[in-house]
Amino acid sequence: MKLSKLILTEMVIRGRKCIVCAAAEEQKIMELRLEPSDKKNTLNNIYVGQIEKTAANIQAAFVRIGDGINGYLPLEQAKEAIFTSGRKGDSTLRPGDELLVQINREAMKGKLPALTANLNFSGKYLVLTTGNKKIGFSNKLTKEESTLLNKWLEEERNLSEREYGLIVRTNAADASKEDFLYELDLLKKQYQKVAVNGRNRTCFSLLYEAEAFYMAAVRDIYTRDLEEIVTDIPEIHSRIQDYLAEFQPEKQTLLRLYEDKLLPLYKLYNLEGAIEEIQHEKIWLKSGGFLVIQQTEAFVSIDVNSGKYTGKKKAEETYRKINLEAAGEIARQLRLRNLSGIILIDFINMQNPDHQDELFHVLKKHLRKDPVKSRAIDITPLHILEMTRQKIRRPLIEELKDL
Template identity: 70%
Template structure:
């Protein structure tokens, strides 16, 4: 079963709040924020178009004076305008539009914006741009049928102003809980996307939940066994959130009070952070990975290292590759690596071993909450995959802490 661990730690001499996800006894994800600093990812603003760069298919939009963000022109079709605008004309400088930050600033790149506003609950996501009805791919056919029936009135409603996505967690919810959350998200939509059009430029219309509340909300209810923290204020906020939104899960929350063994020591969070900072990751077999991030992509090289199998070399390489696949999926989540990822496995010439490895990797990637896709194996025997960019890599957060000193 899985756990969420929320605690305070000094990292690089900076006091931080850290939220870690443990699965099957291993730390799989880490998010951290310096104390007193809050991420803006997911916030919604009345932004103002500064200029249009048609050559790169983008506009630059300010969400506060001097704070520029990247806005793809493909999003223009979803725009909700807060300023007067004549019909059927393209976006132009000075236009005021409602925008949501949907990607952190990364490697010197500006934060990215969307005009397809998302209001996220535990069971549903309400969207303003894509007005379709959708269900999580992780829901079984029986759950999909039942949930679609519960939301039939919404599905059949003509001229909908918003779309609805049913999340994986909805599988364990009662109909009343689903409809209650839908009503709440509709009120958020009205307040932000409708009433927000009359707000002044640069107004912040919606502030996202604290990152550890989002982690508790997004965790798979069936697999989450415990939320543990040693921070009283965090415990109180999560307890309040669960009471209001997921009362059945309040028993999963625990306050850790052993002062002799700090929570971050108990779960070896310092060791996990040290791993993130290293390019080389050792495998239990004696093989190792070399993980390097470039401007264009992430490269991962699998090496046999100290592993000396008793059987023929081909079977040895197969075993290392399968072990490496499991560790690679963990490292992608732990480091929050994204974009194009190229993996050079060992001796990928046997077609049967290629197929086995490709399908094992696909199965492992399905457990990742972030959208991933194993694409292909190239003629040079390099496995290509992608992982959606949302938050910046954890190593960038760690480097920022060093710069803050």
């Protein structure tokens, strides 16, 4: 199993100081997030919003959430809405209605931020949701792990009028019963404060402010394979130390303050190289093949080419080797660049159906490591592999262009 590191540092990118959060596996950067040091994160913020207008043709409502700030609420995301007036969520939305909304996707390409009335409160082990009242489990948990965790939730399952649901996350496999139930209690208190008491707050109130993006990364990273959390920023080190002391005391030894002044942390892990990499469409593979990654308005296109591969075996085996290497690199590039939506991959054509099946399953295996929901769908008659990746944040290239 590859051990991972979480790296948090500050660097100047395009003349602007940014906090950078990177996940690395064996010195290779797998994920990269950055945010200008002077910018405040709004993803997952919860507000008392007001419906300005509804648009039946696109099945959405436009919601004002602050002074001159609007969001886009798909009507399917408003089925279990919590209104300040106390009326039920199955009522038709009308201009002037006040309801609780959460930003669940940042503004992208000039589009408004996407909102949901199905509120989510995330912890390390659990997500509490107001939209779905069921109790569900991450499909990455084994049957034995799910069975044990389900027993710990027996009391919750038997509550007669539970107004929220729970999703048990992959990290829960490593939780003690005490820590698991402690977090459940915290999430329920957060829900009570925001979703219940928030019904009595004035319009445009900020009911819940999202944590710093790097704190969310610390909370969400899969700790079973985590080797180290390293930062060279004393303030961030202190915040993470406080968080771990309260919620994951057994992980405190993983945190390290990097203090080498001669070799900056971002140079040690070549974060400049990773940022440079995502700005190129062409990515070379060790086998001599290469990828061409292009973002269009409608989808992401990835082309796999044999390039300068000089294998001496017959062509079919050559193409199989390049495609299998490409599958792993494509999964990494999707995470690194934060590409999402519809993704079409043109692998090198292979005549052997067994090789095609193998490729499909290898890609699925790599995608399972992605914290963002990703799904390989099928291979078309034209040998194009179709897949999707959930949209949460903007592609990293867009964030770089805005600096």
